[in-house]
Amino acid sequence: MIEHVLPAAVAGAETTADVDPSTSDFPELGALEPRTRRPRLAEFATGRSCARAALRALGAPAGPVGRGPHREPRWPPGIVGSITHCPGYRAAAVARACRVRAVGIDAEPHRPLSPRMFARITSAAERRELAALPATRVHVDRIVFSAKESVYKAWFPMTGSDLGFTDVHLSLDPIRRRFVVELPAPFAPVRGRYAVDRGRIVTAVAVPADGLR
Ligand SMILES: CC(C)(COP(=O)(O)OP(=O)(O)OC[C@H]1O[C@@H](n2cnc3c(N)ncnc32)[C@H](O)[C@@H]1OP(=O)(O)O)[C@@H](O)C(=O)NCCC(=O)NCCS
The missing domain is CATH 3.90.470.20 (4'-phosphopantetheinyl transferase domain)
Structure with missing residues (x-):
């Protein structure tokens, strides 16, 4: 679905299946509050997994995506993007800041x-x-x-x-x-x-x- 709503300068990735948050692949999980429950850990990690897939689709290095004090994703330098999740669906979209000022999904x-x-x-x-x-x-x-x-x-x-x-x-x-x-x-x-x-x-x-x- 995400491909149908993004302009050409924006790359997206989506999934209906969660990743396992207990692997060591998601250092960003450390930004969540202690005692965060597993469904939220899985949702957050899967959003980050989509973010990396979208970064790869853009041709950018797919490193960790941090979390700012207002829950906003912290993208690598020169990248803008957005993450979303709803029951049974997670997605991310990214673009180069020289072409797109901001993205929201x-x-x-x-x-x-x-x-x-x-x-x-x-x-x-x-x-x-x-x-x-x-x-x-x-x-x-x-x-x-x-x-x-x-x-x-x-x-x-x-x-x-x-x-x-x-x-x-x-x-x-x-x-x-x-x-x-x-x-x-x-x-x-x-x-x-x-x-x-x-x-x-x-x-x-x-x-x-x-x-x-
Ligand atoms: C921020 C907000 C839009 C997120 O909504 P939500 O229902 O939690 O939406 P989703 O589950 O689709 O998206 C959550 C993701 O949004 C992103 N997000 C959260 N806060 C954000 C912010 N301040 N800026 C940008 N992105 C943000 C995060 O990536 C988050 O996922 P993560 O915590 O796993 O990284 C919502 O909580 C909110 O505050 N809404 C009120 C403000 C508003 O919408 N005003 C309308 C203006 S026209």
């Missing part, structure tokens, strides 16, 4: 959001626009949530600051499975794509290296 189960959550993550203007879209069989509300999570994962490493769900404006094109998100200045609107398959949604955004207004 997110995976979600393809299920509706609660009306309360949908109201919390969208503005009235977005809800009006989404309600006017042609009817589709996909859960647009969850796609919007995932797209905004992807935006956050690109935004935070780029700015070091928070971004609320209603600080942006998302427009969805369900025919082309694309979306555009207007960001606070000085950033130009960021473009993204989504895919829905096997009960999952995957979204991705890439901010071009010259992605300022």
